[in-house]
Amino acid sequence: MTTLFISDLHLSPATPEITACFIKFIREEAPQAEALYVLGDLFEFWTGDDDKSDFAETIRQEFKALTDSGVKCYFTQGNRDFLLGKRFCQQTGVELLDDMSVINVYGKRALVLHGDLLCTEDVKYLAFREKVHQPWLQWVFNRLPFWVKEKIVSKVQGEIRDDKQHKDLTIMDVTQSEVERVMRQYDVNLMIHGHTHRPDIHRFKANGVECTRIVLGDWYEQGSVLFCNTETTELQTRPFEGSSREHGQLLS
Structure with a gap:
């Protein structure tokens, strides 16, 4: 059996090639796995579980078919889909994880998370994150008419795009000292996350202990999957329709 990890698909009706790659993956590959972990930013932006669009319903149906087949599916909220909640999980059979969760990957304790909390130099984003994660604010937002929420989200997305254009790339990467602190806190030497869009396998020593940090890739130019058995x-890619490129990077 295998366990699969994906993140940063940024699914949207505006990017049908990404959606097609995801649907192919979830129909043909994921059913053969023991479990699928989605580590955030599945959507370009998830406005709320009350999204009744054809696109949202298609994604729900794909996850429901997967979990109905017996595959466990776990979801960690990212910075683009922090509004995904209990209703989505009830409709799809997906299990929502905490921001940071320790799991067993074939005998290895691994910490899984989206990764945004590791970017401690991105002070402006972390302040925004703290604000929008306040339960009372989400309670109010979720009770607004969907069309009002879409307008608010569109404005926020524009502000985020403008902000990113003026940020140094190093600010949006993880802080190594925070990585080591969190791994000590959870007593793990393996971490798996997304968010930074910099797929790689980092090996380092922390307090004399060999540690590994695996960064999942985004799906902007091809699918990106962490394949474990x-x-x-191994970090692997999945080509979009019409492309033949596919490669992997081995961890062990």
Whole structure:
């Protein structure tokens, strides 16, 4: 059996090639797995579980078919889909994880998370994150008419795009000292996350202990999957329709 990890698909009706790659993956590959972990930013932006669009319903149906087949599916909220909640999980059979969760990956304790909390130098974003994660604010937002929420989200997305254009790329990457602190806190030497769109396998020592941090890739130019079984752990890509490129990076 295998366990699969994905993140940063940024699914949207405006990017049908990404949606097609995802649907192919979830129909043909994910059903063969023991579990699928989605580590945030599945959507370009999730406005709320009351989204009744054809696009949103299609994604719900794909997850429901997967979980109905017996595959466990877990979801960690990202900075683009922090409004995904209990209703989505009830409709799809997906299980929502905490911001940081320790799981067992074939005998190895691993910490899984979206990754935005590791970017401690991005002070402006972390302040925004703290604000929008306040339960009372989400309670109010979720009770607004959907068309009003869409207008608010559109404005916020524009502000985020403008802000990113003026940020140094190093600010939007993880802070190594925070990575090590969090791994000590959770007593793990393996971490898996997304968010930074910089797929790689980082090996380092922390307090004399060999540690590994695996960064999942985005789906802007191809699908990106972390493939794990009892014998190997490998970062792999999945080509979009019409493309033949596919490669992997081995961890073990």
